[in-house]
Amino acid sequence: MEGNLLLISAFCPATISSLVFLWGVASFLSGSMLLWGMVAAVPIVIHLLNRRRRRTVTWPAMQFLLVALQQRTRSVQIWQLLLLLARVLAVLLIAAALAHPVLQQPPPLVTVDPRLHLLVIDSSFSMRASGASGRSRFTAALEAADRYCRQANSGDRFLLVTMQRNPQVLIERPSIDIQAVREVIAQLEPSYTGASLNDTLSLLHGLLEQATLDEPEVVFFTDMQRRLWQPACEGTATAAWQRLIQRCRAVQVVDVATRDPLSQPNDRILSIQAVSQERVAIEMEFATVSPEGKKLEVRLDDSVIETPVVARGTSGRVVVDVSLPPRRDIATITATLPKDSLGVDNQRYLVVRPPISSQIVCLGAGTNTRFVVASLQVGADRPWEVRTMTTQQWLNLPEQQQQADLLVLCDVSDCPPALVQTFARLPAVLWWLGPAARPTGFADQAIPFRLEAIQDPGLYAIDPLGYQHPTVSSFQPFPESGLLSTPIFRYWRISPKSDWGEGTTALALQSDSGNHPLLRLWQRGSQRLAVVTTIPMAAATGDEPAWNAMVAWPSLVPLSQELATWLLASSHAESEYLVGDRIVGQMKDESGEPPEVRTPSGTLMDVTIQRNRQTPGQSQTPAGVDSADDVTMSGRIWAAGLAPEPGIYQVQFTDGRKGPVAVNVDASEGDLQTVDDDCLKVFNAVRDSPEASSRFTGVEATAPGRLPESDSMGALFRWLLAGAIAMLVIESLISRFALRWQVATF
Amino acid sequence: MLPGWKKYFDPKILADLSGLGLRRSQIFDGGPLAGAHHSPRHGHSVEFADHRPYVPGDDVRSVDWKIFARTDRYFLRNREDETTLICYLLVDASGSMDFAAIDAASGATTKFDYACQAAAALGFITLDNQDRCSLRLLGGTGYDLPIAGGAPQLEALAEALSRSRPGGDTRIGAAVRQVLPQLDRPGVVVLVSDLLDEPESIDTAVAQLRAAGHDLLVLQVLAPEERGLTLAGTTRFEGAEGEPAIELQVEAFAQAYQQALYAFTDQLVQCCQRHGSHFLGLTVGEPLGKRLAAALHQYYGG
Incomplete structure (x- = not known):
């Protein structure tokens, strides 16, 4: 055996040395595939079995055999060993190629100056998503970061930052102790928060402003989530991103998600809203169509109150209304979807308050508020109390008595500062615009819209926008009933204020001419605001002043009650x-x-x-x-x-x-979409810089063309495959020409 | 009819050999027995040889009276003498001759049987020409036949061949040299063997035979599978005469085996040519009568 190995080494020094090199400097992404290398034992076993499986004959002409043996024994043995070697190497090379070898470090041909590495690991909860391999993205990121650290040259220093809602600097001062850095990385846990690229970049810029820091090489280990990274291309983080690139020696984004796609599509619960005291609306989003649907479990405290099957044969957003049983005390609602690749967003909680009567105050002249009061008081058991008063009466009240769950301003001409101050203390405000409104009276910053002008009289059909918003969704089964199909004649054109502040806005109704909003809603924190812009014809109300076209609608009662329900929703639940x-x-x-x-x-x-x-x-x-x-x-x-x-x-x-x-x-x-391809080019351009590509040879590749090490891995794979094919060709030549016998052993 | 008669005296073979016979390459003294071959002695045949002067004591019946009448001197009239040819049939009965085919159950003819048929055929035409022959087995078991002629010798030849069995370890060169002293009268030695021995040993034996005044006809008998190594796979070869066993991949050595066989045969041919002997290679299964007839015709003429 020793002789055979010497012989193998002597005849294939290049192959042996390349395998030794590969073993020493490469790691394998699919190490289990190396087990196929055991197949290399098959030719050896067959060779040995063939030597044992022989026939015995009595032969007279032994002297000729002896002569032949003396002449050819040595060459035949050499060729047989070469044949065996070619077969074994072919199998080993194929197994090595299948194992996806990755160079751990480039050959130390040149001396590299110590560098500063800034590792940024995405620890937002989307990194908890598990791929088909069963391994979470966060685990993949940690492994990639660990491999990156192992490649470091002597003297390299490291900083470590995590990307989450509040980005954290885990290693604030450059650490030269790579082992300690690796231990910190190994102990990281993903958070339950989202991440903000802006916040992270701000933190990094603050960190880099330290005078003692050299130009670092920054590496992000992330899942390239669209929500997180798209701002770097076309959003608020573009400038900060470019500044980071200019400030650093190299910036690299390592996508750890592409290589290991999700095991299951990610469904998520978007929200739970207490739309009234008796019911909650659960909004979900389903990534794929499921013929049998998904089972939603809704618990009130510890009791399961409903388990509807939702999203049967459909995908996208689905809203389910769940009725709550009578209760007297505060209670918790828990909604749960079946587990999928990202389980964190499959459960959501809400604390609902005990049933109480909501207070609604309508401000305006009596002729203007009576329609609102009438529409809100229809029905026997409405859970609210409606009061009316003029604006002046409201302002004359002491501050402690200016309390209401919903303040309705019915055709007020303007909103003086004193009135606006009360808006900020109230959970809900509704503007019913009318002909009395003056654009200058709505200029305060606390008002989310600006009055432009009254649209010229005409017949304007109402576009309910697919009945998507909860305030109009109950009209969807009756599109031809005239509830929302009665045309209007005039309306206020409004425009949103850009300086109003952060919050969400929604459009429930709009004019089909010019797409002007007729009913727009805002939500900021727990506060909800809404405006109705329609105006009646002047002659429509006879001797009384015109107020709002909504009063002439058959949908006035249900729409105003749905509107009040939505605005008061925040009062039914804790924040x-x-x-x-x-x-x-x-x-x-x-x-x-x-x-x-x-x-x-x-x-x-x-x-x-x-x-x-x-x-x-x-x-x-x-x-x-x-x-x-x-x-x-x-x-x-x-x-x-x-x-x-x-x-x-x-x-x-x-x-x-x-x-x-x-x-x-x-x-x-929980939206696991990745960045656009156009945006990806931005990161690729960063990656392709010579400085970067010389470093990132061993970090886990995630997609062809997306990471630098994929090139070296592809090259290794091609070389190994070419070597295996060469071995097979050599084997064929030896068996057919050198030995002149048909191969019967493999 | 004797049991071996039909086995060794095939009428077809004998018909092919009709009219042929063994000859010496030069006139020889075959002894006092009269035969069909010229003798260096003067005898009483009808053929005139020469005249010589009479000396006292000569047989007066040989005086040529016509010359005396013309010359008045006495001359004797010499006549040629005719003698018989002795054929020594040396048949190799060593263990290697017991090979017929690798598949022992095939029922093929062994080399020894084929060699016996060849020896019997040549013995037949020798006796048929009023000459005499003997049989000597080189190795194996059986008995030899002394020199004799006529039909009884033919029957004895068949009987001796049928009772012979090959076996044992016999080096053919040494065996020939061992039997040489027993060939007391010069004649034609027919050596039928596979000649699986060292070429030098065979050369020595041939040279000694020729030096003893014998003519030599060498018939090499090999099996078809010996001429071409047609096996496949790893095979263990055990020698038929006690040689050490060899294990090898047959396909890898077939070509070298053939080359060794050709070289050996070439050596034998050159050896026989060098010593004025005849060599004929035979393969078991070939038509023996035609091959022998063609060879005898080539060597000795019609």
């Missing part, structure tokens, strides 16, 4: 926190002790007491307190830490009061 939010609440009295806040996993959170003043539109409403009269947090408040995980947090006050708090994940993070 919803997202993971990463700070949980705050107002103290009942000035001398009370802070409550005890316990996470879903049972951990006690640190709670501090401070004085603050926050508005519902700017921050969270208090938790665990009587919300009806505590919508404004002023004075003494308690604040727990940042919510670390989703679930129901228990707030326990020293006087025995309890209050659950719902903390959910940011549903938008």
Whole structure:
């Protein structure tokens, strides 16, 4: 055997040395494929078996055989060994090629100066998604980062940052201890928050402004989620991204998701809204069509109240209304979808308040408010109380009495500053525009729209926009009933204010001429706003002043009640926190002790007491307190830490009061779409820089052409395959020409 | 009819050999027995040889009285003498001659049987020409026949061949040299063997035979499978005469085997030519009568 190995080494030094080189400097992405190398034992076993499987004959002419043996024994043995070697090498090379070898480091031909590496690992919860291999994206990112560290040259230094809602610098000072860096990386856990490229870039720029830092090589290990990375191409982060590229020696984005696609499409629960005291609306999004549908489980506290099968034969967004059983106390709603590749966003929580009567105040002249009052009071058991007063009467009330769950402004001519101040304290405001409105009276920054002009009289059909919005979705079964198909004659053209602040807006109704909004809604935090822009013809109301065309509609009653229901929805439930939010609440009295806040996993959170003043539109409403009269947090408040995980947090006050708090994940993070191809070119262009490509040879490849190491891996694969084919050709030549015998052993 | 008669005296073979016979390459003294071959002695045949002067003591019956009448001197009239040819049939009965085919169950003719047929055919035409022959087995078991002629010798030849069996380890060169002293009268030696021995040993034996005044006809008998190594795969070869076993991949050595066989045969041919002997290679299964007839016709003429 030793002789055979020497012989093999002597005849194939190049092949042996290349295999030794491969073993020493390469790692294998599919190491299990190396087991196929055991097939290399098959030719050897067959060779040995053939030597044992012989026939015995009695032969007279032995002297000729002896002569032949003396002449050819040596050459035949050599050729047989070469033949065996070619077969074994062919199998080994094929197995090595299938194992996807990746060079761990380039040959140390030149001395490389120590460099600074800034590793940025995406730890948003989308990285929890698991691929077909069963391995999560976050695990793949950690492994890629670990391989990157192992490639480091002596003297290289490392910084480590995680991308999440609040980006964290885990290694703030450049560390030369690669082993310690690897240990920190190995202990990382993915968060339950989303991530912001802007926040991350701001953090990186702040970090890089330290005078002691050289030009670093920045490597992002991420899943290239569209929500996170698209801003680098066509959004708010483009400039910051370009500055980062200019500031750094090289910037690299390693996509760890493409190579391991999702095991299942990701379904998610987008929201739970308490649309009334008796029901909640659960909005979900399904990635693919499922013929049998998905089972949604809805729990009220610990009891399952409904398990509807949803999204049967459909995909996209689905909204399900779930009726709640009668209750007297605060309760928690938990909605759960079946597990998929990303389970975090398959569960969502909401804390609903006990049934109480909502307060609606209609401001305006009596002739203008009566229609609203009439439409809201239709029905026997409406869960709200409606009051009317003029604007002046409202402003004359003490601040403590300016309380309402919904303030309706019926054809007010303007919104003076004193009135606008009360908007900020209220959870919902509705503007019913009319002919009295003046554009200059709606210029305050707290009002989300600007009045342009009254549209010329005419017949304008109403476009319900597919009845998508909850306020008009109940009209969808009756499109020809005239509820929303009666044309209108005039309306206010409005335009949104760009400086109103962050929040979401939705369009429920619009004119089919010019696509001008007829009913637009806003939501900022827990505050909800809406405006109705339609105006009646002047002669339509006889001797009384014209007010709003809605009064002439057959849909006035249901539409106004649906509108009030939507606007008052936030009053039926406690405020919803997202993971990463700070949980705050107002103290009942000035001398009370802070409550005890316990996470879903049972951990006690640190709670501090401070004085603050926050508005519902700017921050969270208090938790665990009587919300009806505590919508404004002023004075003494308690604040727990940042919510670390989703679930129901228990707030326990020293006087025995309890209050659950719902903390959910940011549903938008569950959108696992990757960046556009056009955007990808931006990252490819970064990657293709010579500085970058010389470094990233061993980081896990994720898609052909997407990462630098894929080139070296492809080249290795091609070389190994070519070597295997060459071995097979040599084997054929030896067996057919050198030995002149038909191969019967393989 | 004797049991071996039909086996060894095939009428077809004998018909092919009709009219042919063994000859010496030169006139020889075959002894006092009268025969069909010229003798260096003067005898009493009808053929005139020459005249010589009379010396006292000569047989007066040989005086040529016509010359005396003309010359008045006495001359004797010499006549040629005619003698018989002795054929020594040396048949190799070593173990290697017991080979017929690799497949022992094929029922093929062994080399020894084929060699016996050839020896019997040549013995037949020798005796048929009023000459005499003997049989000597080189190795194996059986018995030899002394020199004799006539039909009884023919029957004895058939009987001796039928009772002979090949076997044992016999080197043919040494065996020939061992039997040489027993060939007391010069004659034609017919050696029928596979000649599987060292070429030098065979050369020595041939040279000694020729030096002893014998003419030599060498018939090499080989089996078809020996001439071309047609096996496949790894095979263990065990020698028929006790040679050490060899294990090899046959296909890899077939060509070298053939080359060795050709070289050996070429050596034998050159050896026989060098010593004025005749060599004929035979393969078991060939038409023996035609091959022998063609060879005898070539060597000795019609």
